Amino acid sequence: MNTLDFSPLFRTAIGFDRLARLADTARAAADAPSYPPYNIERTADDAYTLTMAVAGFGQDDIEITAQDNVLLIAGRAPQPQEEGRFLHRGIAGRAFERRFVLADHIRVEGANLENGLLHVALRREVPEALKPRRIAIAGGRPQQPALEGRAEAANSQDGQAQAA
Numbered sequence: 001m002n003t004l005d006f007s008p009l010f011r012t013a014i015g016f017d018r019l020a021r022l023a024d025t026a027r028a029a030a031d032a033p034s035y036p037p038y039n040i041e042r043t044a045d046d047a048y049t050l051t052m053a054v055a056g057f058g059q060d061d062i063e064i065t066a067q068d069n070v071l072l073i074a075g076r077a078p079q080p081q082e083e084g085r086f087l088h089r090g091i092a093g094r095a096f097e098r099r100f101v102l103a104d105h106i107r108v109e110g111a112n113l114e115n116g117l118l119h120v121a122l123r124r125e126v127p128e129a130l131k132p133r134r135i136a137i138a139g140g141r142p143q144q145p146a147l148e149g150r151a152e153a154a155n156s157q158d159g160q161a162q163a164a
Contacts, residue, residue, distance in 0.1 A: 025101055036075070036096055046124040050100065055116035056093050062118060066108045071100040073118070105130075 038052040050071075054062060057075050065072045077095040102122070109121040 022101065035092060035094070036098070038098070048106075048122040048124075050120040050122065052098070052118040052120070053116065054113070054118045056091050057113075057116075057118075059113050062113065064108070064111055064120065066102070069102045069104065069106075071102055071108065071120070071122075073098045073100075073120070 036053050038050060041049045041051065043049050052073065054075060056078055058078065061076050061078055063072075063074045063076075065074075074097045075095055078093050103124070105126050106122055106124050109123050111118060111120045113119075
């Protein structure tokens with residue numbers, strides 16, 4: 001496997017260490033097992049649905065945890081049925097653990113299990129403080145704040161001039 005060296009890119013870039021971690025995570029995820037299969041669907045501008053095929057698992061067999069921009073879905077293997085009855089067992093019933101890296105401000109809204117498919121609803125909610133805002137343009141020069149030492153001196157001179 002080839003390893004890419006991103007160090008020349010980071011010599012002049014600041015704050016992109018998270019990008020390098022995501023690239024490493026993506027490379028590791030490519031080597032990860034693909035059970036159970038899943039789809040990620042964009043249902044609106046800021047809404048997504050993760051659908052995972054979990055046939056044979058019940059609500060009590062699946063645990064969903066979201067922490068630090070990571071969504072973890074783990075399934076405990078259902079209780080085995082009578083082994084002697086099956087001539088062929090093609091429906092997987094093994095335990096699994098899938099991790100999904102969530103972008104900033106992605107929140108898990110809920111999950112439901114229907115017809116062997118687990119649906120997890122996700123929504124991007126950017127805080128108002130981080131949304132772009134329009135700055136009004138006024139005529140004239142903008143008022144610059146005075147330096148503290150100069151502002152105190154100017155105020156004391158103004159006070160002396162008004163007292164005289």
